[in-house]
Amino acid sequence: MTNAARTFDYLDYGKDSWSQDRHVAVRMAEASPGLAGQMLLHRKAREGVVDAVCHSFPQVVDLGCGLPTMRRAPHERGRVLWGSRARTVYVDHDLAALAAARAWWEHPARVRGGNCTCSIWTCAIRRASPQR
Numbered sequence: 001m002t003n004a005a006r007t008f009d010y011l012d013y014g015k016d017s018w019s020q021d022r023h024v025a026v027r028m029a030e031a032s033p034g035l036a037g038q039m040l041l042h043r044k045a046r047e048g049v050v051d052a053v054c055h056s057f058p059q060v061v062d063l064g065c066g067l068p069t070m071r072r073a074p075h076e077r078g079r080v081l082w083g084s085r086a087r088t089v090y091v092d093h094d095l096a097a098l099a100a101a102r103a104w105w106e107h108p109a110r111v112r113g114g115n116c117t118c119s120i121w122t123c124a125i126r127r128a129s130p131q132r
Contacts, residue, residue, distance in 0.1 A: 005100075007024050008066060008067075011035065064092055
């Protein structure tokens with residue numbers, strides 16, 4: 001079964017996709033030849049927003065964060081700019097994104113560097129089921 005977060009990750013040159021996600025992404029690229037350029041523009045815009053927010057605030061909430069990425073991630077930018085005062089909360093309702101984030105954050109050496117004590121939390125919110 002394909003997953004939107006993993007398919008997006010593949011389109012964004014990530015490494016956390018499965019064969020069925022890659023298949024869907026290739027079909028999307030075939031249907032929209034400009035998709036690669038759009039993904040590049042999206043990545044640059046996202047990096048610009050992360051930089052602007054992290055320069056302004058030591059505490060950041062990333063809603064709909066998707067799969068974890070180390071490219072200009074808010075916790076990395078915050079750590080550089082604010083040191084131990086930096087706090088980042090990642091929130092997503094996608095269970096695949098949550099599982100990947102939990103696996104990533106279980107290895108603090110990947111997240112923390114040197115003597116930095118930047119705190120990171122991974123959260124998930126689930127959509128409420130409609131009442132019958």
